[in-house]
Amino acid sequence: MMNNLWFVAPLIMGIVLGIIFFGGLWLTVQKTIASDYVALWFFSSLLVRTGIVLTGFYWICGDRWQHWLAALMGFSLARWAIIRLTRSTEAIQEGNNAP
Numbered sequence: 658m659m660n661n662l663w664f665v666a667p668l669i670m671g672i673v674l675g676i677i678f679f680g681g682l683w684l685t686v687q688k689t690i691a692s693d694y695v696a697l698w699f700f701s702s703l704l705v706r707t708g709i710v711l712t713g714f715y716w717i718c719g720d721r722w723q724h725w726l727a728a729l730m731g732f733s734l735a736r737w738a739i740i741r742l743t744r745s746t747e748a749i750q751e752g753n754n755a756p
Contacts, residue, residue, distance in 0.1 A: 664727035670717040671728035674710045675735020681706045683743050 685702040689695045710732075718724035 663723060667717055667724040667727035668731040670713060671731025671733075672735045673731075674713045674728070675732040676739065677713075678706045678710050678732070679736050679739040683739060 681702060685698055689698045692698055714725070714728055718728050
């Protein structure tokens, strides 16, 4: 049983890092709509988000490729979820019934 759970911690960490990265990107886009410093917001957000994600990946995965694979799967799942959630929010705000 324990041998089959090697991927759980990296998978969950990948999901958390994906939520931080893509959720942060979505928040950055929302913030820059009314900002005079669009380039500064995007560049600083990119540096912070990338730094957090890379540090988290190296911390949780180390040199084990299996952990990297699980973490990247979680990261991709979080990307998919953020896209679905933000599309649903935008559709509700615009009054569309698009999926």
